[in-house]
Amino acid sequence: MDLASLTQVTRKRYNRIAPLYDLMETFVERARFQKWRARLWSRVRPGRILEVGVGTGKNMPYYPPGAQVTAIDLSEAMLARARSRARKLGLDVDLQWMDVQSLAFPDDAFDTAVATFVFCSVPDPIRGLQELARVVKPEGDIWLLEHVRVDRPIIGPLMDLLNPLVVRMVGANINRRTVENVRRAGLTLVSVENLSGDLVKLIHARPPQAQASRHPASPG
Numbered sequence: 168m169d170l171a172s173l174t175q176v177t178r179k180r181y182n183r184i185a186p187l188y189d190l191m192e193t194f195v196e197r198a199r200f201q202k203w204r205a206r207l208w209s210r211v212r213p214g215r216i217l218e219v220g221v222g223t224g225k226n227m228p229y230y231p232p233g234a235q236v237t238a239i240d241l242s243e244a245m246l247a248r249a250r251s252r253a254r255k256l257g258l259d260v261d262l263q264w265m266d267v268q269s270l271a272f273p274d275d276a277f278d279t280a281v282a283t284f285v286f287c288s289v290p291d292p293i294r295g296l297q298e299l300a301r302v303v304k305p306e307g308d309i310w311l312l313e314h315v316r317v318d319r320p321i322i323g324p325l326m327d328l329l330n331p332l333v334v335r336m337v338g339a340n341i342n343r344r345t346v347e348n349v350r351r352a353g354l355t356l357v358s359v360e361n362l363s364g365d366l367v368k369l370i371h372a373r374p375p376q377a378q379a380s381r382h383p384a385s386p387g
């Protein structure tokens with residue numbers, strides 16, 4: 168299947184899941200995700216922020232006060248829920264229907280980009296990550312909270328085996344190597360924190376230009 172068709176399949180899956188999404192995650196959200204979201208957002212500096220794959224808007228309560236947030240998603244049904252959450256929280260968020268694989272923003276438009284549990288479902292994650300690097304300022308930050316493939320005997324191959332079924336059911340790949348994808352996309356990896364064994368990672372990256380300006384070539 169080509170990228171456009173895969174992207175349409177992802178969009179339809181999340182449109183289908185949207186009414187049940189918050190319910191499906193109630194337990195894990197309270198037990199784990201809320202703590203991890205708080206940890207990620209405590210590091211985000213105020214300024215122009217892009218949240219990609221906003222989903223139903225579960226990160227909204229953590230947005231830094233005074234930040235100018237633009238949030239996008241591929242699924243209209245998820246966006247509708249995010250819109251209603253923003254209204255309830257009294258937040259002024261610019262919500263747009265958009266694909267992270269081809270963002271309609273100019274270069275260097277944001278200070279920070281954030282994605283939580285998104286790059287497991289983006290059909291071409293490298294392309295999406297490169298788009299983040301393009302729209303974030305060279306000294307800006309890219310924060311990702313992602314579950315990844317566990318590279319251990321038995322569990323890793325088991326994740327590979329179960330992946331097609333899980334993708335069909337909930338839209339997320341459970342065997343993505345997102346840290347490796349960040350590197351492959353050419354981003355500068357600043358730090359990776361393990362939050363739940365080595366299954367869930369908090370990843371801090373920067374656009375590739377930041378590396379060049381921090382380590383200028385020595386003359387001669």
Ligand SMILES: C[S@@+](CC[C@H](N)C(=O)[O-])C[C@H]1O[C@@H](n2cnc3c(N)ncnc32)[C@H](O)[C@@H]1O
Pocket residue numbers: 174177178181219220221222223224225226239240241242245265266267268282283284285288289290339
């Ligand atoms: C697992 S949900 C996570 C939602 C939210 N970030 C959270 O933490 O609850 C993944 C979200 O990414 C969105 N998504 C998937 N592929 C996308 C793409 N190519 N561009 C933008 N959003 C995408 C889905 O529509 C869905 O809302």
